[in-house]
Structures are given as C-alpha cells and as structure tokens.
Amino acid sequence: EIVMTQSPATLSVSPGQGATLSCRASQSVSSNLAWYQQKPGQAPRLLIYGASTRATGIPARFSGSGSGTEFTLTISSLQSEDFAVYYCQQYNYWYTFGQGTKLEIK
C-alpha cells in the first residue's frame, strides 16, 4: 500500500496571506495525485488532479506542483472560504488519501 503523509496537520494563516501544504508518498506515484477541499458537513471537492491541473471552476489562487513522491498545494492570498481541510490522494496504484491538513484562521 502506498502511504500518503501530509504536513503540517494544522496550519494557521491570516486571510490575505499565502499557504503551502505538503504531501509525500511512500513510493513514486508519478503525477497521479489529486487534492481535495472539505468543509464541515460537506463532501470533498476536487481542486487539483494530475498534480498540477486545476479542476473546473477552481480559482487560480490554487496551484499544485510536484511529481514522484513530493507534492505541494499552494493557495495564494487566502479568502475566508478557503479555510477548510485539504486532502491529497494518490491514484497511481489503487487509491490512498493523506490524513489531511486543517487550514485555520490565525
């Protein structure tokens, strides 16, 4: 099983600032990585697939990068609606999710 490890577990950032979330795979997943946003009481929403391609309707302030085992989700100029939990997911060999990073208001 491919283990996905996200860091940090919690990130406190002020609105208007940027945030960088990390995701590491226990073995290479190539670019077969997605990022999801989940707000309380809601289903996850796809943000990024293929490590760096924004999903339809996702604002340009969200960007993804990386390949192999190291990945990053960057959110520039945080808006109030961006405070949520973010998950990475590999789909190179079946599916596994990271444990999530909670992005909270500082």
Next chain:
Amino acid sequence: QVQLVESGGGLVKPGGSLRLSCAASGFTFSDYHMSWVRQAPGKGLEWVSYISSRATSADSADSVRGRFTISRDDARQSLYLQMNSLRAEDTAVYYCARGQPRYLGWFDPWGQGTLVTVSS
C-alpha cells in the same frame, strides 16, 4: 448537471447488513469507473471499494474485503454497496464518487454522503 445521490444509510447492529445505493445523473454512467469512500466521525477519508466501467473488474480495501461487495446497474444508472458482517469500526459517512473513464483517476464529483452507524 452531474449528480450523485446516496441513500440506504442508517443504524444497524454489529454483525448486521446494509445496502447502500447511489443514483447517478447528468452523465453516461456506464462509461465511468466508480468508487465508495468513507469517513469515520472526525477522521480522514478512506477508499472502500472500486468497480470499473461495465463492471469488468472490482476490488476493495483490505479492511472490508470479504464483507463488502460493490456492484452497479448501468441501466438504472446506479451504484451499490452491500455491507455484511458490519462492525463498530465501519461507522462512517459513505460517499459515492465518480472516477474516470479509462483509468483509475481522480474522484469528481462526490455525492453528499450517507451515514452508517453500527451500534448495539
């Protein structure tokens, strides 16, 4: 628009069974791989089961293999999860998620989820 709507959740005793359904609309259901993903209260996401387009293959996570069975009815545009021998640790919100047409791929969209509670 593309929509997935789950149903069938509820309270069940340990050792019991439950069948979840997911009704799909707004896309050609038969073309897409589909999965179930669950989320225990206050926890992260866990992939549960996968079925390929046209049901040519299926698989499940080790935690549920042998107890849960995924199936689909393309004519009814529906996905199912038969859950047997339920345990307390199966308590979770269960989401139906659409994969991609020709490879495993990412999940988009997800249904709103249905809550399964296993308790005596």
